[in-house]
Amino acid sequence: MTKATHQQNLQGNHACALAAVAAGCRFYAGYPITPSSEVAERMSLELPRVGGTFVQMEDEIASMGAVLGASMGGIKAMTATSGPGFSLKQENIGYGVMAEVPCVIVNVMRGGPSTGMPTRPAQGDVMQARWGMHGGYQIIVLAPASVSEVYGQTVRAFNLAERLRTPVVVLIDEVIGHLVETVRIPDPGGLDIQQRNWAAVAAGEYQPYAAGDDMVPAMARPGDGYRAHTTGLTHDESGFPTQDPETVERVSRRLLGKFEHHRAQIDQFEELQTRDAEILIVAYGISARAARRAVREARSKGIKAGLFRPITIWPFPQQALTKAAKKAKRILVPEMNAGQIVLEVERVAGRGRVKGINRIDGQAVTPSDILEAIGTGD
């Protein structure tokens, strides 16, 4: 990774591991599971080379706990899994949200529910990534659509995790995770890396959950002499539990509000010919690659089609979609599930003109699936 940029054939899962290391990740704990195992495998090779730690844990729950512990200990940390493991990790991810522990969780989606189809692709965890935990909360979920984007979005996941002091999910589908593409990965020296915001006040004045204008509290670096109490219970600025209504209201509003405050940095999306689009496709991951081709083929036949691709899928980029959908008479939402993001698109654009294109047969959405729904007359 110290070499200058060069062209190489890289698998999505390997790109994820390389990006994590480039973003400063020095701790990985996980329990290998298809189709995410190559992330763990590559991390086990890369981390020792940079003085990092790789732990193959006894299960997914413990993995997530170890990641939180490592991050609280001052190290950027990550785990990777697939659906069944993602379910197991939810409780500890919730702890990470509440205790504001920066970390990255990679979920390479496979067919479900339950153990489903380990080697077949799906996009069935979109709602789980948003709502998988109990309690009201915000979370950031990024959905890359190519190998080079897996790299970029994994780096971004670490940056957002540190900037907002929160768990960030990278949601990859099996196709993209296992896809090998010829890519040019950036020189790690040229990457924009967010470092942790360490507490710098006098030890006696430090409050682990007191935030300034940016709504994100500075963290205590272990060894710097700060006292920091951490709990999953609702806590005040001191880090100790409270049930005082006024305080609870204040700290809960901040925990949710920091995401809106940093929204400009969180939102990311891509548009292809949306300006005059009468038929708008909204898609993410591999389904968006199918949509890209479908849009170009439809355009070549004179059909005004366009693509809106959320890259950050949660929080959902509703303002940008509203704008992109202005002229759309029909909005098509291809997904490898029975209809998840389509609900969000309906919320934003209104139900009448929105229609899902759903594959739940363990196969990727194809350009022809979308062209058929567009109705190109072929």
Added chain:
Amino acid sequence: MAGMKVKKTSPRHEFEIRLSGSGGQGLQLLARIFAHAFSSEGKVVAQSQSYEPTSRGGLSRSDLVVGMSEPDYPLATNIDFMLILDQVAVKAADGVISDDSLVITDARLVTDPPKGAFRVLALPIMETAIGLGNPRVANIVAMGALTGEGNLCSIEIIEAAIRENVHAKLTNLNVKAFQEGLNLVAN
């Protein structure tokens, strides 16, 4: 808010290859060597795979979409060159090959090849590998036949890619297997 625009022009798309057979026949390795060779020529490759949760047997396939820039859709939809090394993989030809496609099959292991207006070449791939003393190089024999018949890539570049992707002890055997594959389709 960070919105990105994609270029309106379509990426230049050249050809698609499907390498299919049964698990354990080295099809993923074959795809990796091809991908290595094409990208050494400056092309951009998207390589995808499909496999079943067994280590041996069962349909295994690997696809390559080759062009000059990142393809819109990285999965194969219209195969130009197809290799079938086992009867179990014949079904992988359904709906993705057209009249212009070239299909190469193993004459012994594929008893009922796909039928259509496309060209099917049944070649003694496995027999050649056994003749070389190791049936496991059937994938590389097939690589020679595909490369020669499809005029896919320069011979030197493929040989270099083989050298970089197989164990040093087996380099000579694999290069020989590749040449024997080329011979199967010479003249």
